[in-house]
Amino acid sequence: xxxxxxxxxxxxxxxxxxxxxxxxxxxxxxxxxxxxxxxxxxxxxxxxxxxxxxxxxxxxxxxxxxxxxxxxxxxxxxxxxxxxxxxxxxxxxxxxxxxxxxxxxxxxxxxxxxxxxxxxxxxxxxxxxxxxxxxxxxxxxxxxxxxxxxxxxxxxxxxxxxxxxxxxxxxxxxxxxxxxxxxxxxxxxxxxxxxxxxxxxxxxxxxxx
Amino acid sequence: xxxxxxxxxxxxxxxxxxxxxxxxxxxxxxxxxxxxxxxxxxxxxxxxxxxxxxxxxxxxxxxxxxxxxxxxxxxxxxxxxxxxxxxxxxxxxxxxxxxxxxxxxxxxxxxxxxxxxxxxxxxxxxxxxxxxxxxxxxxxxxxxxxxxxxxxxxxxxxxxxxxxxxxxxxxxxxxxxxxxxxxxxxxxxxxxxxxxxxxxxxxxxxxxx
Numbered sequence: 506x507x508x509x510x511x512x513x514x515x516x517x518x519x520x521x522x523x524x525x526x527x528x529x530x531x532x533x534x535x536x537x538x539x540x541x542x543x544x545x546x547x548x549x550x551x552x553x554x555x556x557x558x559x560x561x562x563x564x565x566x567x568x569x570x571x572x573x574x575x576x577x578x579x580x581x582x583x584x585x586x587x588x589x590x591x592x593x594x595x596x597x598x599x600x601x602x603x604x605x606x607x608x609x610x611x612x613x614x615x616x617x618x619x620x621x622x623x624x625x626x627x628x629x630x631x632x633x634x635x636x637x638x639x640x641x642x643x644x645x646x647x648x649x650x651x652x653x654x655x656x657x658x659x660x661x662x663x664x665x666x667x668x669x670x671x672x673x674x675x676x677x678x679x680x681x682x683x684x685x686x687x688x689x690x691x692x693x694x695x696x697x698x699x700x701x702x703x704x705x706x707x708x709x710x711x712x713x714x
Numbered sequence: 715x716x717x718x719x720x721x722x723x724x725x726x727x728x729x730x731x732x733x734x735x736x737x738x739x740x741x742x743x744x745x746x747x748x749x750x751x752x753x754x755x756x757x758x759x760x761x762x763x764x765x766x767x768x769x770x771x772x773x774x775x776x777x778x779x780x781x782x783x784x785x786x787x788x789x790x791x792x793x794x795x796x797x798x799x800x801x802x803x804x805x806x807x808x809x810x811x812x813x814x815x816x817x818x819x820x821x822x823x824x825x826x827x828x829x830x831x832x833x834x835x836x837x838x839x840x841x842x843x844x845x846x847x848x849x850x851x852x853x854x855x856x857x858x859x860x861x862x863x864x865x866x867x868x869x870x871x872x873x874x875x876x877x878x879x880x881x882x883x884x885x886x887x888x889x890x891x892x893x894x895x896x897x898x899x900x901x902x903x904x905x906x907x908x909x910x911x912x913x914x915x916x917x918x919x920x921x922x923x
Binding site for chain 1: 739740742743824835837860861862864865866868869871872873874875876877878879880883887892895896898899900902903
């Protein structure tokens with residue numbers, strides 16, 4: 506039992522270390538020996554857990570997908586309506602891109618041609634979720650009548666990908682203030698007039714803070 | 715004269731080849747010998763023109779900056795107003811990201827920490843231009859009264875960066891149809907009502923084609 510716990514801890518340390526080095530040096534450049542050294546384990550231990558760098562990249566993607574699942578899982582917030590759920594999730598995702606190297610590396614690995622097959626494309630999973638939320642807003646009647654749910658999803662997915670890409674150079678792009686300004690601009694176009702005043706562009710988590 | 719022409723042609727071939735390999739393999743991974751081989755010149759010729767890989771990256775950025783300058787230079791279109799100039803330039807930029815590897819590599823090099831100092835950050839130059847155009851629309855009175863030029867610029871710069879990032883995986887994100895849908899969604903929020911009907915979301919170049 507203790508041995509199993511230790512194995513889980515080693516595996517997680519390797520995933521974290523791999524994410525850090527994929528993020529810093531890129532998938533192609535990051536070396537397995539640097540990854541194991543940074544995780545504080547031997548090369549042998551790394552190879553016990555992961556057969557190849559691609560397998561390690563797959564595990565990073567899987568861990569990132571779980572985190573994305575928690576961000577989009579929401580739950581309990583249905584009372585706020587679909588648009589507020591989306592605003593809140595976008596804030597959580599950008600916080601994740603700032604602070605969580607596993608989430609960031611997982612999204613990036615999907616973009617990298619060298620790591621193809623490492624895991625599913627998280628951008629595509631996020632996009633599918635955003636489309637479903639706008640379709641829900643449409644059914645609720647909280648999406649403005651003359652707005653297509655698909656076009657709204659396209660704009661939000663593109664902007665979030667842009668915040669992520671530009672944030673690598675200048676962290677200001679990932680700040681809550683930036684995303685709040687984006688929603689402040691977009692919501693009067695997207696939301697049905699009757700719900701607009703209830704929506705919190707800075708996210709409902711910001712009210713608690 | 716003929717010798718000088720040949721030198722210019724060799725230099726351009728090296729810039730094109732470097733852009734292709736930076737784009738495909740990344741700055742760190744691309745090797746000088748592959749770059750010279752692809753350009754059909756000797757290693758010696760490469761070193762005659764460029765002292766280092768960083769110098770080559772600098773030349774790629776400079777060539778990309780010139781192309782961006784042509785895209786944002788516009789000229790002669792002032793009659794269409796600032797917002798139409800911006801729409802047209804965004805279409806030209808996304809066409810560039812699709813078809814012009816020098817432009818694409820130049821933008822990417824600015825993002826890559828390894829190539830720091832290789833050239834100016836083209837995203838930042840594009841951003842400065844977009845901000846100036848929205849400020850111009852504000853002065854013209856074609857920007858909607860309740861929209862801040864800065865927030866509008868932020869949304870457009872983020873979305874364009876997102877189209878570029880997502881387009882690396884799925885070319886659909888760089889298609890004129892995608893960008894037209896984005897402008898179709900955003901313009902009713904950004905443009906003063908009186909000019910909205912005159913704006914062509916697909917770009918004025920699309921009317922000629």
